[in-house]
Amino acid sequence: MATAEQQIQAAQGSSEKSWHGIVLQTLKRNEISLIPYVPDRVLTPLIKNLHADPYFTTFATAREEEAVGIVSGAWMGGRRGAVLMQTSGFATLANVLASLAVPYQIPLIMFVSERGTLGEFNYGQSLVCRTMRPVLDSLALEHHTITRLDEFEFIADRSIKQAVTTQAPVALILNPLLTGGKVFDK
Amino acid sequence: MTTRNTKVMNRYDVTSRLIGKLKHEEAVIGGIGNTNFDLWAAGHRPQNFYMLGSMGLAFPIALGVALAQPDRRIFALEGDGSLLMQLGALSTIAALKPKNLIMIVMDNGIYQITGAQPTPAASVADIVAIAIGSGLANSAWAADEEDFERLVDEAMSRSEPSFIAIRIDDKPGVGTTRRDPVQIRERFMHGLGVREPL
Numbered sequence: 529m530a531t532a533e534q535q536i537q538a539a540q541g542s543s544e545k546s547w548h549g550i551v552l553q554t555l556k557r558n559e560i561s562l563i564p565y566v567p568d569r570v571l572t573p574l575i576k577n578l579h580a581d582p583y584f585t586t587f588a589t590a591r592e593e594e595a596v597g598i599v600s601g602a603w604m605g606g607r608r609g610a611v612l613m614q615t616s617g618f619a620t621l622a623n624v625l626a627s628l629a630v631p632y633q634i635p636l637i638m639f640v641s642e643r644g645t646l647g648e649f650n651y652g653q654s655l656v657c658r659t660m661r662p663v664l665d666s667l668a669l670e671h672h673t674i675t676r677l678d679e680f681e682f683i684a685d686r687s688i689k690q691a692v693t694t695q696a697p698v699a700l701i702l703n704p705l706l707t708g709g710k711v712f713d714k
Numbered sequence: 715m716t717t718r719n720t721k722v723m724n725r726y727d728v729t730s731r732l733i734g735k736l737k738h739e740e741a742v743i744g745g746i747g748n749t750n751f752d753l754w755a756a757g758h759r760p761q762n763f764y765m766l767g768s769m770g771l772a773f774p775i776a777l778g779v780a781l782a783q784p785d786r787r788i789f790a791l792e793g794d795g796s797l798l799m800q801l802g803a804l805s806t807i808a809a810l811k812p813k814n815l816i817m818i819v820m821d822n823g824i825y826q827i828t829g830a831q832p833t834p835a836a837s838v839a840d841i842v843a844i845a846i847g848s849g850l851a852n853s854a855w856a857a858d859e860e861d862f863e864r865l866v867d868e869a870m871s872r873s874e875p876s877f878i879a880i881r882i883d884d885k886p887g888v889g890t891t892r893r894d895p896v897q898i899r900e901r902f903m904h905g906l907g908v909r910e911p912l
Contacts, residue, residue: 562778562781562782564806585781587806587809587810588806589774589802589803589806590800590801590802590803590805590806591800591802591803593768593770593771593774593800594771594774594800594802594803594806595774596771596774597768597771597773597774597775597777597778597803598774598775598777598778598781599778600775600778601743601774601775601776601777601778601779601780601781601782602778602779602781602782603778603782604763604775604778604779604782604899604902604903604906604908605741605778605779605780605781605782605783605906605908606782606783606903606906606907606908607778607781607782607783609778623767623768623769624768624771626767627766627767627768628765628767628768628771628775631766631767631895631896632895632896632898632899633895633896633899634899
């Protein structure tokens with residue numbers, strides 16, 4: 529008999545209706561196979577499933593800007609990638625966005641797990657979250673905050689296609705309304 | 715192995731020696747500042763990529779190119795100050811073991827382009843020891859120009875990443891990179907065979 533945890537994991541692993549299942553399938557459909565990331569509790573099922581799928585080259589980096597450099601190089605070499613991070617990681621990216629992704633016109637695809645809102649318990653996270661959209665707006669970068677599962681596939685698929693065809697970065701911000709977020713336990 | 719008992723060489727001279735060895739459209743990623751200027755001055759190639767910012771990302775960018783094009787050799791030129799900004803990248807590269815990536819660090823212990831201030835690691839840190847400690851076993855100081863050329867030859871026949879450090883003088887870069895990011899990227903992608911010119 530499967531434990532509750534195993535049942536949840538099985539559902540997460542098989543269902544395309546989960547937010548992370550949609551991310552995985554949308555990446556595949558758009559031939560995005562290189563996935564460097566800096567971990568986040570909420571992204572854990574996505575990261576686990578990406579590691580389990582041989583289509584993807586999935587690996588951790590020491591810092592988010594390193595991951596941006598890697599997918600930028602890969603794009604120029606003819607391979608598509610996307611970076612996974614949380615809000616605090618995005619906050620480290622202003623320089624690389626303004627000096628690499630934007631001026632060189634690189635379709636940098638970012639999935640950002642949103643901390644700092646809807647029940648945040650860490651003061652630092654709530655403050656750093658407020659820096660994210662002003663940074664994106666000041667560089668005129670396309671970004672979407674996703675709150676609904678039924679809209680997610682459309683937004684993700686169209687955003688990726690727009691990033692590639694217009695050679696511009698895009699940030700897809702995964703709100704707790706979509707992912708459940710991280711709740712105060714420890 | 716990791717002592718700095720090495721000759722102080724010149725960046726432009728060493729860069730020119732490297733470029734002279736490239737016969738198979740190898741990619742070269744130039745870090746910001748003088749590393750980049752000397753790469754430009756050594757003779758423009760469509761397979762050269764010139765960074766105009768994002769200090770410390772020469773190795774990560776080169777890693778991305780290496781993962782996208784596993785059959786091409788990828789070189790990356792970095793300064794010691796830039797490397798200090800992104801030391802974590804060394805362990806990422808060591809963990810992934812790209813078989814076609816060769817990292818070259820030009821170490822003069824100063825942030826030359828901003829007024830030659832010493833780096834925080836100047837005269838205390840050994841970047842080859844750091845590279846080895848990060849998991850890059852094929853890491854060495856080049857003793858002199860001849861030794862540098864030997865290390866490059868070795869690296870080109872290896873199927874693991876290599877890391878070569880060179881002590882250099884404080885001479886400024888010879889050329890100045892043209893600062894047009896889109897043109898630089900587009901030429902580079904043509905050079906790598908990813909795109910056709912219009």
